[in-house]
Amino acid sequence: EPEVTQTPSHQVTQMGQEVILRCVPISNHLYFYWYRQILGQKVEFLVSFYNNEISEKSEIFDDQFSVERPDGSNFTLKIRSTKLEDSAMYFCASSLGTGPYEQYFGPGTRLTVT
Amino acid sequence: AQSVAQPEDQVNVAEGNPLTVKCTYSVSGNPYLFWYVQYPNRGLQFLLKYITGDNLVKGSYGFEAEFNKSQTSFHLKKPSALVSDSALYFCAVRDGGNTPLVFGKGTRLSVIA
Numbered sequence: 072e073p074e075v076t077q078t079p080s081h082q083v084t085q086m087g088q089e090v091i092l093r094c095v096p097i098s099n100h101l102y103f104y105w106y107r108q109i110l111g112q113k114v115e116f117l118v119s120f121y122n123n124e125i126s127e128k129s130e131i132f133d134d135q136f137s138v139e140r141p142d143g144s145n146f147t148l149k150i151r152s153t154k155l156e157d158s159a160m161y162f163c164a165s166s167l168g169t170g171p172y173e174q175y176f177g178p179g180t181r182l183t184v185t
Numbered sequence: 186a187q188s189v190a191q192p193e194d195q196v197n198v199a200e201g202n203p204l205t206v207k208c209t210y211s212v213s214g215n216p217y218l219f220w221y222v223q224y225p226n227r228g229l230q231f232l233l234k235y236i237t238g239d240n241l242v243k244g245s246y247g248f249e250a251e252f253n254k255s256q257t258s259f260h261l262k263k264p265s266a267l268v269s270d271s272a273l274y275f276c277a278v279r280d281g282g283n284t285p286l287v288f289g290k291g292t293r294l295s296v297i298a
Contacts, residue, residue, distance in 0.1 A: 075228070104286075114229070114275060116285040127285055162228055169283040171217045171236040176228040 073097045075177035077163050083183045084153055092148045092180045094163030103146045104164040104174060105138065107131070114162065120146065121169075153184045187212045187280045191289035198266045199297055206261040206292045208276030216278050218259040219286070220250055223273040232274075235259060246270070266296045 076095045084090050096103050105117040118128045120138055137149045146165075150157055160181050164174040188211045198204045210216055217236055221229040233244025240252045250261045259276060276289040 077228075113290040114277075114288040116287070119283065119285065121283075126283055129285065164229075170279070170281060171234065173219060173231045173234055174286060175231065176221070178226075178228040 075163055075165055075175050077161075077177035077180050079180060080178065081181045081183070083185065086155060086184055087152050090150050090153055090182060092150075092161050092163075092182070094146045094148070094177055095144050096146055096163065096165030097175055098144070100165035100167055100175070102126075102166045102169055102172075102174075103138075103140070104166075105148045106162045106164065106176075107159040108162065108179075109159045117148070150182075153182075155184050158182055158184045187216075187278050187284065187287045189276050189278050189287055189289035191274075191276055191292045193292050194290075195293045195295065197295045197297060200268055201265050204261075204263050204266040204270070204294065204296070206274050206276075206294060208259045208261065208289060209257050210259060210276070210278045211257060212278055212280040214281050216259075216280065218250075218252065219277040219279075220244065220248070220259075220261050221275045221277060221288075223275065223291070225272075229275060232261070266294075268296045268298050270294060271296045 078093045103120040108114045118132045119126045135151045139147050160179045162179045163177040166172045166174040190209045219234045220232040235242050235252045243249045273291045275291045277286050279286045
């Protein structure tokens, strides 16, 4: 069964450094998403991406964040200058469509900012 | 704005007993409702969804959920719990179209042998 994959599984970085989190969505999916989950809190939407552009973003997704689909398979989330409060589990998801279509989630990348 | 409430942080149930994990929602239009499960150190796995039609929807691993429009609820149920069902369960809603998926805070289910 196809699945969403994410690398790395754990990333430790120093405050102020740039990080890139990588995802390979399910191959025939058209919509891509990033979510984050701060330890012990709810899963929060960051951004959705369709047809090579951002279709929706949350207040969390400020100028420090960017997303890119550099080729036909990868989907990346970049944080330009990490802050301590960026420490969280970051989940990538993909779906065939929007609305009633379920999203399929990757295993997550745990980002620790020191 | 859409929102989801999961009123219980923790649900404990004995193996073999029925289980219910509660979820209520708030949307301005017609909701699309989802349940996901998260096992330790894993991503969220899709269990089931309600789009329209029959209020009782069946999903993976014997789980089902009942949509109740008047009570704005979408409770997750299973007739006979297994120890392997122990996990974190998330209810989520989207208000049609391409609005973001909004999650509840999660309910930890513990099934005791």
